[in-house]
Amino acid sequence: MSEEKLSVFPMGEKNDAYARYFVGQSYLKMLTTEGVVIGNVTFEPGCRNNWHIHHQGGQILLVTGGRGYYQEWGKPARELNAGDVVNIPPEVKHWHGAAPDSWFAHLAVEVPAAGASNEWLEPVTDAEYGSLK
Template identity: 85%
Template structure:
């Protein structure tokens, strides 16, 4: 593991066991806030990505802090992400995000507060689709 060469603003946290079934590969989670606005520092090992999912009601904001990764909305091409990038994900948009195949990636995941907000986890991003990313 090349963790010592990966540097992020926030601590990596523990292995993301609670949500492991919704990820391909290993991720780590460090909850920075669970009061008012939920903010988690999510770190992805190379090749790790979460499943397609939808945030109902509130949506999500990603603040990229380290590495190189991707964000993709259903039916659109994937966008490459770098530190400093911000992704505003409206509610009801099917999407995924994760690391590039060759490097670590970290972002803050901000859950936009809303009455009745929930997250629906869907199918994994296929290896075939993921392998087409540069």
């Protein structure tokens, strides 16, 4: 699957502002920053974000295309495909990203909450990522 067919939403520019929190190349197009913040995040094959925690509000992922993974700390990774929804409660350490052989795109919805913040942690190691099915 090519990046052109991932989503009806625009792919956006290279995600340089957050590049230090990703292994590989991602792209970001903010769809709205009013009320509920929603970004279209696109991952090249093999790209994934670091482990991170959303404090207070949490996050919802709406998968729009490709194949990827979501994993919570201490749990097995879950394969994601177009149409999947992931509800990430606040205070849960997790990561998400593309499969090694597929582009991947999701809408990242920030759940509004007073004092909400995001804490970026260590990268997902090549060994952790390489063990995925």
